[in-house]
Amino acid sequence: MDNVDLTVIETAEKWRRAGQRVILGTVVRTWGSAPRPVGSMVAVRDDGLIVGSVSGGCIEDDLADRAIRGVLTPDDGLPCVVRYGVDAEEAQRFGLPCGGTLVLVLEPIGARSALADLIAALRQPAPPRTAEEITGVAAVAPLGFRRTLLCRDLDMRTGAVRLRDGTSGAAHHEPDDTVGATDSSTDVDADITAVQPRDFAFDGKTLTTLHGAAYRMVLIGAGEIASHLARMAVPLGYQVIVCEPREQYAGSWEVDGVDLTRAMPDDVVLGMGVDARTAIIALTHDPKLDDLALIDALQSEAFYVGAIGSRGHREQRVARLALFDVSPEQLDTLHSPVGLYLGAQTPAEIAVSILAEVTAYRHNVPVLQSHAIRARAKPERSVSHGPDDKPACGLVPPGDIAQADSL
Structure with missing residues (x-):
């Protein structure tokens, strides 16, 4: 998770606490040449104000328009899945290159979204470590250096969120056999579990994102x-x-x-x-x-x-x-x-x-x-000389005297 996404989450929580309706959108699947990778986030306020990005701007415009009209998510207040760019015509309309397609999870933000707890955990400073502390534990224990990693699990069927330790390195959740991966409440293709980054997982039932400096x-x-x-x-x-x-x-x-x-x-x-x-x-x-x-x-x-x-x-x-x-x-x-x-x-x-x-x-x-x-295949160059058969000033490429030899 980069600082842009943290800004999105903090802004979404600020809007919610101010009493405004907020939808958090997360890219969960891409096909073709999508502008933003899976895990990218956008927050949309009920008056159309946006922070974050999931495309070059056209999808954000559509999300803002739907938010203003009050039709961005279902009336039941639960997360939903939407697709953009299913065919070439729609891809062109939303500015997706080469017929690209995006799948988004749209999550209405409320108290059960646990954004306040997530932000507090990520922003909590750790006590400084002295040289003596580090030397004393170096051989027996890993040092944290304020490396807080949290997994956020969103249940697509209830909208409930669970926060858990993410320092194991992979965003995964325990499988649940009670509902199939293509459950109608999520309307997600069966291949949604294709290869995904280690800091992100989505199987149609649970959306897991990793937060913190991975x-x-x-x-x-x-x-x-x-x-x-x-x-x-x-x-x-x-x-x-x-x-x-x-x-x-x-x-x-x-x-x-x-x-x-x-x-x-x-x-x-x-x-x-x-x-x-x-x-x-x-x-x-x-x-x-x-x-x-x-x-x-x-x-x-x-x-x-x-x-x-x-x-x-x-x-x-x-x-x-x-x-x-x-x-x-x-x-x-x-x-x-x-x-x-x-x-x-x-x-x-x-x-x-x-x-x-x-x-x-x-x-x-x-x-x-x-x-x-560069060392193996250094290009040849001709060097001009002055009238006295001496190299003229300013003819040595600056790269030859800078990074190659001065670092």
């Missing part, structure tokens, strides 16, 4: 790149943890919504319970901090492990890490130089390149602009 990003070092990276990662749904034992950097850290720990990075990596939804990025240039954490990170289930540094620095780092029982296969997974090759020069641009590559790996998308590919 993904974590560990940044080693609290420098300027980390500051930009953390600010961009939080809105994308990451819980960001910054490890910075150095006083000169930790003392000036001022990024809201981020967990800063003064513990040693390797203690944090060992103690936090790294899983397949964790990205770990070393940004200090200091082997005493970066390398020890990378040894543990590369042997963990983290879906992305990166380290700042040039290609020459990578070779030196790989040689050091190989001395600590890190296998060649594990070393091959290290992203260094970190990020996509974008010719990035400023700390903000470098942060963009890092987050772009992390996003690609998070969604299992092939990366075609990596530093490794």
Whole structure:
């Protein structure tokens, strides 16, 4: 769940408490080229006001119109299922490309929706952890770092909601054999249980959504790149943890919504319970901090492990890490130089390149602009010379002197 969806839920609850009728819409199935993925949310007020998005805008317009006319959901006040774009004509009408189709669950929001409890749990701060606390439990227990995950189960037949712990990583619910998957109260196709994300489930009877920062990003070092990276990662749904034992950097850290720990990075990596939804990025240039954490990170289930540094620095780092029982296969997974090759020069641009590559790996998308590919197939270029047969000023592509060699 990203921050956009949290905003939708908070706004829906605010409208409800103000005495207005609110419908929460959730994308539960897509075919073709749908604009938004399953799990996307929109809240519609009875006067047509909308927050969130499930399409490019045309479906939202229709939802708003139906809300104003009072025909968005049945009179019984129960959740219902609606489809948009069943045929090519309707798909074009609602702006769905290539004949795409969306299926939405529309849920009237009330006290039994448990949005207030959900919001309170997600917004509750956790007490800060000291270096001594982390070191003391690192070998025996996983560290939470304020990672609150809750599953919200909506019963389509009653409208009742149950909240439960979601830290197991998958949004699932116990099967109920009393009603078939195609029960007429939901009017859902039997294949609704096709492949779905781990943080979402819908079988026609129960809609389960996972709320909270399902993904974590560990940044080693609290420098300027980390500051930009953390600010961009939080809105994308990451819980960001910054490890910075150095006083000169930790003392000036001022990024809201981020967990800063003064513990040693390797203690944090060992103690936090790294899983397949964790990205770990070393940004200090200091082997005493970066390398020890990378040894543990590369042997963990983290879906992305990166380290700042040039290609020459990578070779030196790989040689050091190989001395600590890190296998060649594990070393091959290290992203260094970190990020996509974008010719990035400023700390903000470098942060963009890092987050772009992390996003690609998070969604299992092939990366075609990596530093490794560039190193293997560097394009030839002609260089003009001045009248004295010396290279003219300004002819070196800025990318060659920025991200490739200065990181």
